[in-house]
Every structure is written in structure tokens, then in C-alpha cells.
Amino acid sequence: MLSRLARPCFQQASTVHKNFLSNAKNWAVRKGQSTIAAEAALKQGASIAAKEGTTATSRVVGWWMAGCAGMCVGAVVLGGVTRLTESGLSMTDWQLLGRPPPSNEEDWLVEFEKYKQSPEFKWKNFDITIEQFKFIWYMEWGHRMWGRTIGAVFFLPAGVMWAKGMFNSAMKKRVGAAGTLLLFQGLLGWYMVKSGLDHNNFLGPSDVPRVSQYRLAAHLSSAVILYSVLFWNAKSILKPALEFDPSKITPQLVKFRKWTMSCKALAFITLVSGAFVAGLDAGLVYNSFPKFADRWIPEDILDHSPVLRNITENPTTVQFNHRVLGTTTLAVLSFTAFQAQRLPLPQRMKTAALLMGCMGWMQVALGVSTLLLYVPVPVAAAHQSGALATLSLAMWLSHETQYLKMAKKLVK
Structure with missing residues (x-):
């Protein structure tokens, strides 16, 4: 079905690029510039079009990338709230595909015992109740599962659209880069959390149990770069840049x-x-x-x-x-x-x-x-x-x- 939708929805960006490049070449010649200069301008414009990857890309791809970008916004916002509520160190383990929350009180007690071994509990939250722990645990679990949901929404459609031939060569590179960033982002998140679970990082008299600010900045930066890649490409497909005379x-x-x-x-x-x-x-x-x-x-x-x-x-x-x-x-x-x-x-x-x-x-x-x-x-x-x-x-x-x-x- 996606391949059928791709044919009638081909972006008009190709026409925009061609019109602008043609106008630029004609204007350069009229102004008395050499054919070489005009051709140079033409080649640079063609390079922009190739880099944007919009010359033969379906709007279906654009909306998919826009949706993924929107989900990245949600992840950044949720991650910020998780940090502000100091919930990020409540889960002391990590599994690639995640796991459901505890289903009964016994499972919650097991999870709470894991948390009690952490530096945050030892030096900061030693008086936390089980109900308070459930709140911060659900905050961190929700953030992690939202990230995994982004992975599913990105990789599954990407595989289908790639197989259907809906990506041109430039877009394949962009999708590959975004996928790599997404995988890196997940691993970097756990690498960040680990810095707050290591007792050796909090041996000083004034050390506060928290994640490394360097790893936090790297985690946020990679999320924003991923969002930027998706945003830019979605806009290139759905709303191409304006043509100038x-x-x-x-x-x-x-x-x-x-x-x-x-x-x-x-x-x-x-x-x-x-x-x-x-x-x-x-x-x-x-x-x-x-x-x-x-x-x-x-x-x-x-x-x-x-x-x-x-x-x-x-x-x-x-x-x-x-x-x-x-x-x-x-x-x-x-x-x-x-x-x-x-x-x-x-x-x-x-x-x-x-x-x-x-x-x-x-x-x-x-x-x-x-x-x-x-x-x-x-x-x-x-x-x-x-x-x-x-x-x-x-x-x-x-x-x-x-x-x-x-x-x-x-x-x-």
C-alpha cells in the first residue's frame, strides 16, 4: 500500500529545484557572467537538491519522519521531567527490549530492595517510602519505554519503505544516519544512568548521587541532533524551502x-x-x-x-x-x-x-x-x-x- 501511495504523492520539490536552478542559470547569463559561472551555480543548486533528498521522495516518508521527530520532542520533555523529579536512578538494571512493571506487592518489594543498594538511596533517599519509590520508578520506566516505542515506530516502517524502494539514495543515507543515532541514543542513556549507580563516584564528603553532567549533556545533545535530522528532512519533503528570484x-x-x-x-x-x-x-x-x-x-x-x-x-x-x-x-x-x-x-x-x-x-x-x-x-x-x-x-x-x-x- 505504501508503494502505491508513493507514486501519486511525489513531492513537488523537484519542480521547485528545477525552476530555481533554471532561473538562476538564465539570470547569470543575462548579467553577462560566463557560462562556467552559471554552470557552477547550477551544480551547487543541484547539490542542495541531492543532499535534501527530496527530488523523488514520497510525502508518506515525510509524514513518517515528522511523526518520529514529534516523538523525539516527547522523549526530551519526558526526560527533562524525569530529571527534575529525580527519578532517573530508580531503575538499577537495563534490558534491551524492556520489561513490564511489577505486577504485585512482592515484585515491588524486590524492586525496592534493588534500589536500596544504590548510592542515591544510601546517601539521599534513605527515608523514601514504597509509594514514593513507585512514582519515581514509573517516571523512569515511562521514559525508557517511550524511547523503545520511538525505536519501533522508526525501524519497522523504515524497513518496509526501504524494501518498497521509497527511499532515494540521498534519503537512504539520512535514514541510516538517523537509525544509527537512535541506537546510540539508547545505549548512551544507560551509560549515563550507570554513572549514578557506581558507589565509587560518590566517595567525597560533599558528593551528591546523580548522573554525570557530561553524560547527561551527551545524552541530551544526541537526542536533539536526532530530532534535528528528522525535522529537517521532514520539512524538506513536506514543505520545501522557498524559491527565490x-x-x-x-x-x-x-x-x-x-x-x-x-x-x-x-x-x-x-x-x-x-x-x-x-x-x-x-x-x-x-x-x-x-x-x-x-x-x-x-x-x-x-x-x-x-x-x-x-x-x-x-x-x-x-x-x-x-x-x-x-x-x-x-x-x-x-x-x-x-x-x-x-x-x-x-x-x-x-x-x-x-x-x-x-x-x-x-x-x-x-x-x-x-x-x-x-x-x-x-x-x-x-x-x-x-x-x-x-x-x-x-x-x-x-x-x-x-x-x-x-x-x-x-x-x-
Whole structure:
């Protein structure tokens, strides 16, 4: 059935690519550029089309990838709540295909006894009740099973569509990369949890049982990269980038594309910085804004030695860096959104830029609220989700400007 649906639903992106490339070549020739320059522009545009893999890809594939991307959003949100409720170390074992929850009180007691052997119980939750344990256990179990569900929704249809010939060569590479990322993500999750179950990691007098902030940041980063791959390819199929008239492309528009790329990069880096904040509970130090207590620069910002350790291991420094990154990102997002309204851009692109700028302000407001309110779970979860929403809007805007990359040669 999927193969039958593929034929009538072939993406019109192929026509969009061809029209733009033809217009670009004709414009270059009319402007007196050499045939070699025109052909160079044509080849670069063709390369974009090949990389996007949309020239012969069914919309069924696009919707499948969009669905998987949406499920990745759910996993990131659920993972954030799991971390905020300190539920991540409640399950002390890992099985590839998972297992059902305990079915009776005896099974729950067995599970509780396993947890009692963990550093978290020994040093932190020694007074937890069985009912409280059930809550955190179900949180972690739900997060893990959601991840396995994503695996099933991705790999089973991928196998069918691959066998039916619904992927072109470029899309096969993308699907293969996404599948590899998905498998890696699952293994990395357990590798992260193991860091919080090893008693040797918590021998110091002030050590707090929790997962490694490095592994937490890696786990979140890989999830976001997987989401980004799925999001970008789904959009390329379902809503291709806008076609530009080469004769109307100016150096200002080409420069605008660089700003959109900066927005995307800064949104991602700030998001990863937030993982270190979460991993070190850095949101619970200096709950004031904009100053750190009564200082602009906290006095313990370089307490650790060697100095470089402060960047990823000192909660004060981690929070300071996150504030600076957040403020910088907001400034760049706002400037880019403002520029988009001034430039002769299609309305769809102006809308994406405006939404991105508004989301940036909302995200900062959520971050400040999380800090001032001492990290309440609902507000903190909204802040973590907002980071992904901001990145998504930055990717949307960046995707819409991808043809300006080809036009750069023509402008020169």
C-alpha cells in the first residue's frame, strides 16, 4: 500500500529545484557572467537538491519522519521531567527490549530492595517510602519505554519503505544516519544512568548521587541532533524551502542567511549548556537576577582548580555561562527577527523569524522565572521544552534560506 501511495504523492520539490536552478542559470547569463559561472551555480543548486533528498521522495516518508521527530520532542520533555523529579536512578538494571512493571506487592518489594543498594538511596533517599519509590520508578520506566516505542515506530516502517524502494539514495543515507543515532541514543542513556549507580563516584564528603553532567549533556545533545535530522528532512519533503528570484537576491539577503545560521548554532549551544545546569543542579545557586546576590560577577566563579574545570564542574560558573549564552542568543534572535521584517523576504520567512524572536523572549522569561522560583518542576519543564521550541523555529528559518547559499556565487 505504501508503494502505491508513493507514486501519486511525489513531492513537488523537484519542480521547485528545477525552476530555481533554471532561473538562476538564465539570470547569470543575462548579467553577462560566463557560462562556467552559471554552470557552477547550477551544480551547487543541484547539490542542495541531492543532499535534501527530496527530488523523488514520497510525502508518506515525510509524514513518517515528522511523526518520529514529534516523538523525539516527547522523549526530551519526558526526560527533562524525569530529571527534575529525580527519578532517573530508580531503575538499577537495563534490558534491551524492556520489561513490564511489577505486577504485585512482592515484585515491588524486590524492586525496592534493588534500589536500596544504590548510592542515591544510601546517601539521599534513605527515608523514601514504597509509594514514593513507585512514582519515581514509573517516571523512569515511562521514559525508557517511550524511547523503545520511538525505536519501533522508526525501524519497522523504515524497513518496509526501504524494501518498497521509497527511499532515494540521498534519503537512504539520512535514514541510516538517523537509525544509527537512535541506537546510540539508547545505549548512551544507560551509560549515563550507570554513572549514578557506581558507589565509587560518590566517595567525597560533599558528593551528591546523580548522573554525570557530561553524560547527561551527551545524552541530551544526541537526542536533539536526532530530532534535528528528522525535522529537517521532514520539512524538506513536506514543505520545501522557498524559491527565490535570483535577480532579486542582494548581498544583504546572503548576509541574512549567515545570521539565521548563527541563531541555530547559538540555540543549540545554549540548550546543551542547560544540560550542565540540570546535571549540577546549578539552578539552585544564586536565585537572583540579574545580579548574583549583590555582585555582577560571583566571587566563587573560579573556585575549582585547574581553572578550566570550572566551566563544566562548578555550579556557579555553569549558571553564569548559561546566563551569558542565553542573553547573547536572545540578542541575536531579536536582531535577526528585526532584520527579517525590514528585508524583502517572503511572508513565510518573516513569520518564522518573528515567531523565533518571540520564542526567544518567552524562553528567557521562563528561565528567569525558573531561577527566581527555585526550580519548580512545571516551570522548569516548560523552560527545557522552550529550548527545543526555540531551536525548532531557528531551524525552520534556516531551512527557508537554504537557496541563498547557492545564490551567494551569483551575487559575487
